[in-house]
Amino acid sequence: MPEIVPSPVPKVPVWARPRGDVLRDVDAGYVARAALNSLDNLVRSAPAWGDVWRQRLALKSAASATRLLGRTEEESALRDAHLFRAAGDDxxxxxxxxxxxxxxxSRSTTLDEELVRHIAELLDVKWDEALADVVRNAEDLASSPPPPPKSPPSFTGCGRMPNSWHFGWLMRCWRKNFVGPYPYPC
Incomplete structure (x- = not known):
């Protein structure tokens, strides 16, 4: 049996920790960003448990998305329905x-038309020229330098499709959080 070596857990730098009550939004944002940076460094170090963690976050994200769609399935119901279905069942x-x-x-962060077509099919979003424009726009954004802070990504064409808000949300999360060699859901 291979030996399991624990990976070091990055800590928030001492200079970024609050020294008392955080009373202003700016200070809270600064401290939160420092903690998120430590978490990001941990994820980018590709720990052995990273795949399991990403799948767990995918389950949590799916549960949130189903609630936004007006459905009642929770995490356990989604997980059980997925794991206990027969091969080929809907x-x-x-x-x-x-x-x-x-x-x-479970994929690398490369955005390609094949991936987007598959996601659109799963979400019952009809593939058309407007959606192809969304993919081209996202590819341009992915290859461009990061936008300035608080500048939202623009996925033009999303508003013309049924279920487009959900698809646009997925694309926004992909752009915002799926950085590095492996993505992790928002």
């Missing part, structure tokens, strides 16, 4: 949302 609408998130969490 996973249903909520299960397809979980499959979309799992697909996004």
């Amino acid at each position: 996973s249903g609408p909520a299960g397809k949302v979980l499959l979309a998130w799992r697909r996004l969490a």
Whole structure:
């Protein structure tokens, strides 16, 4: 049996820790960003448990997305429906949302038309020229330098499709959080 070597857990630098009550939004944002930076460094170090963590976050994201879609499935129901279905069985609408998130969490961060077509199919979004424009725009954004802080990504064309808000949300999360060699859901 191979020996399991624990990976070091990065700590928030001492200079970024609060020295008392945080009373202003700016200070709270600064401290939160320092903690997120430590978490980001941990994720980028590719720990042995990273794949499991990404799949767990995909499940949590799918549960949130199904609630936004007005469905009642919770994490346990999504997980059980996915794991206990027979090969080839339809996973249903909520299960397809979980499959979309799992697909996004298990791939590299390369955005390509094949991935987007598969995600659109899972979410019952019809592929057309407007969606192809969204993919081209996202590819341009992915290859460009990061936007300035508080500048939202623009996925033009999303507003003209049914279920487009959900698809645009997935694309925004991909752009915002799926950095490095492996993505992790927002």
